[in-house]
Amino acid sequence: MRVLRYLGKLRLHRGGRWSRRTLLALCLAGGAASPGWAKPAPAAEKPAGERPKPAANPLPADRTTRLPARRYDAARLRELASQRDFRYVEPDQSTSVWDAFWARIWRWLGSMLRTPTGRVTWKYGVYAAILVALVYAVLKLLEVDVTAAFGRSGRRGQLAYDTGAENIHEVDFRTRIAEAEAAGNFRLAIRLGYLEVLKHLTDGGLIQWQPDKTNHAYLLELPAGPLRDAFRAATREFEYVWYGDLPLNAALYQQARATQRAVSTRLAGNSRAAVPAPNAFAD
Amino acid sequence: MDIENENPDVSPATTGPDFAAHVPATDATPSAPPTGSPDGAVAALVEAEAPVEAPVAAEAAFAPRTDFARLAAQTDAIRTEIGKIIVGQAELLELLLTAILADGHVLLEGVPGVAKTLMAKLLARTLEVPFSRIQFTPDLMPSDVLGTSVFRQNKADFEFRRGPIFASVVLIDEINRAPAKTQSALFEVMEERTVTQDGTTYPMTEPFLVLATQNPIEQEGTYRLPEAQLDRFLFKLHVGYPTLAEEVQILTGHHAGLGSTNLEAVRPILSATDLAALRQQVSQQRVEANILEYIAKLVGQTRAHKSLYLGASPRASLALLNGAKALAALRGRDFVTPEDVQFLAPSVLRHRIMLTPEREMEGGTPDDVVKQIMQQIEVPR
Structure with a gap:
């Protein structure tokens, strides 16, 4: 009781804020003042019928039941994301339409590449691009005109040229x-x-x-x-x-x-x- | 139709290689006497078998309707005069004469020591007109070429002192050793034949001919000429090395003491009046419509060719036409043939077109592309 009174005084004097040191001192003081706290009195003997049974072996963990996968509520997430309080990066108001367009494109590309398919595509896409560049360099070094393979014969002018209009082998x-x-x-x-x-x-x-x-x-x-x-x-x-x-x-x-x-x-x-x-x- | 039945050319058509089935097997027989009507002509053909020997009268009938005797004599005399000193270079001289008759400026390009300047000086000497020479250097100023205004203290006004460009034949030696600033001074005078200074325009006297020489741009200390200026030259001619026989002839003449460049030995042949008359004659040459179209196609293709970054301008078409007319006259014809156009096309086009960087890296030349273009276009006949 003396301890409680002392505590009451402490609240009065220190505005209810106890330091650890104060608490430690109080505990030591309480232990010294009350010998029963240091040595508790033996509990009264309970009857045999009320004694707790020895603890049974714990059940094995249930590893067969499939737990439902926890998913975020997408609608709720969208709702939250739309709230101003959760918008951590304020969009730059001076961003032009062109920049916004490209930002959207890059976001879209980023989301595509984060998928497993996107990652694979990106990986092999880089290899393909390197291969194409190498083939192009080799063709240029060998001076091979690839465009001829597709029948391209230079840029056409505006003049409509009718070369070979008369074949002497076909004229009567x-x-x-x-x-x-x-x-x-x-x-x-x-x-x-x-x-x-x-x-x-x-x-x-x-x-x-x-x-x-x-x-x-x-x-x-x-x-x-x-x-x-x-x-x-x-x-x-x-x-x-x-x-x-x-x-x-x-x-x-x-x-x-x-x-x-x-x-x-x-x-x-x-x-x-x-x-x-x-x-x-x-x- | 009678004609079809009677004309041996109109016998039942044969196919395949037996084209000569209708060709008479016998040799020369005299052709039928001329008749006055088309039907008569055809009837005569029926009777006549093809003669092997062309009649002598054909030469007279198929002859130029313009008298080129004076032109031929004077150009032959120029060739003879220049031949006193220059060995070989016959084709170059023909092209130079063509340019003179076509009223165009000429750019001579070649490595040092192939008689570019000598050829230009000799050609200028054969023309009895005022001549000046400008040696282009990196520090040359436009006023050094055109002239400058000088303040006269006694009269308290400016007087325009004419520069060396005021002559009838101007030899600009090593033209690509001056930077673009100086080159631009020539733009007006080469195209418009006038010089404008301090608000006054001074016309050039006729004839006005610029003969410029240059070393290939790969040589040390040279600048690339602006495209606008290159376009003002009628021809860019390559002066090549002499053949072995020509070089031996040069050495033989020099060893015998005849090879010294005694310019005084070359006498003037053409006066300004003579040249004006010859140019008048050249301007009246006949050019068939198909030839005009052929020229337009050739030049037009340079604007569409995949190896070219810059094509030729309409000024190139005009240059090709005027050059072909002059060349035909030099060759004794009063009309232009595709042969003339093809002969002149490289000289007219090579400095007016620019290769793409890829083509240039592949080692292509403008002459290759011009040749390729000529191979792509059908000759009108």
């Missing part, structure tokens, strides 16, 4: 020359006649027809001799008529056509001389 020269003659278009007839000469020379294997070659390139392909001279004359006349816009009368037209026929004649003569069969070109 006889008919077209006859039509041009009938129409009095000698200039066109001379052009067609010259193309026919080129076709004959190509078929005879004396020149290699390519649309980008000039007439003089073909002339240089021919071996020196009468055939070359005849072709030179035909070329000269064709150029005066076609490029030089030389006005043609019937006489000049005949002359030019005769020169063109002379090339074919020479070519046929050469062929007969070269081939043992005398009528190789005869019908």
Whole structure:
């Protein structure tokens, strides 16, 4: 009782705040004042029927029952997250729409990559990118034009080029020359006649027809001799008529056509001389 | 139709390689006499078998309608005069004459010692017009080229002192040794043939021709010329090394004491009036519509080619056209052929196009690309 009174005084004097040292002192003082606290009195003997039974063996832990997985209540979490008190990072009000867009994209990517599938994809994606870079470097070093494999032939200009519009191997020269003659278009007839000469020379294997070659390139392909001279004359006349816009009368037209026929004649003569069969070109 | 039935070319069509089936087997027979109508002409063809020997009259009938005798004589005389000192370089000289007739400036590029400057000096000597030479150096100022205004104390005003650019033939030696600041002084005078100083425009006298020489830009102490200036040159010509035979000829002449560069031996051939007359003749050359389209296609493709970072401008098309007309005249024709265009295309285009860095790293050259473009476009015929 003295202790309690002392405690009551302590509350009065120290405003109810006890220090550990005070408590320790009180305990020591109480022990000294009350010998019964240090040596408790023996408990009264209980009857045999009320004695506690010896403790039974504890049950084994239940490892078969599946405990329900504890999950967060997503709706509650969202609700909390939407509350201002739980928003620990205040969004920057000065963030532009563009930055917000990219932040959203990166957040989305981050959430994707946190999934197991995302992690695997990221891992092999990096390997794939490194492989592609290596292949690209090797192709560049070997100067391989990969774009050609896909049929790309450079950027196209705005001009619609119609190269190869006329294939001399598909033109029916006889008919077209006859039509041009009938129409009095000698200039066109001379052009067609010259193309026919080129076709004959190509078929005879004396020149290699390519649309980008000039007439003089073909002339240089021919071996020196009468055939070359005849072709030179035909070329000269064709150029005066076609490029030089030389006005043609019937006489000049005949002359030019005769020169063109002379090339074919020479070519046929050469062929007969070269081939043992005398009528190789005869019908 | 009678024509179809009678014309041997219109016999039943043959297919395959037997194209010569309709070609007469016999050799020369005289062609039929000329007739006055198309039908007559065709009828004559029916009768006539193809002659092997072209008639002599063909040469006269198919001849230029412009008289190039004077042009041929004067250009031959220039070749002869320059040939007194320069050995070989026939193609280079032909291109230089083409540029003179086409009224265009020329940039000569080559390693040191291949007679670039000598060729330019000799060509200038064959022209009887005022000549000046400017040696471009890194510290050259625009006013050193164009001229400058000088204050006259006695009259208390400024007087414009004309620079060396005021001549008819200006040889700019080592043009790429001056920086872009000085190069820009040439922009106006090369294109517009005028010099504007202190608000006054001074026209150049005709003819006005800039012959510039330069070393390849890989050489030490050179600058790359601005694209705008390069575009103002009609041709960029490569001056290469002589062939073995030519070099032996150079050595032989030098050993015999004939190889000294005695410029006085070269006499002037063309006066300004003569040159104006020849240029007038060249400007009247015939150019077929398909050739114009061919030029446009060639130049247009440079703007779409994947190996090119910068394509050629419409000024390049004009340069190609004017050059082709002049070359045709030099070769005795009064019309332009695709041959002329193809011959000039590298000289006209090589300095006007820029390769992509990838193409450049692969070792490609503008000439390769121009050649590739020419191979892609069908020759009009």
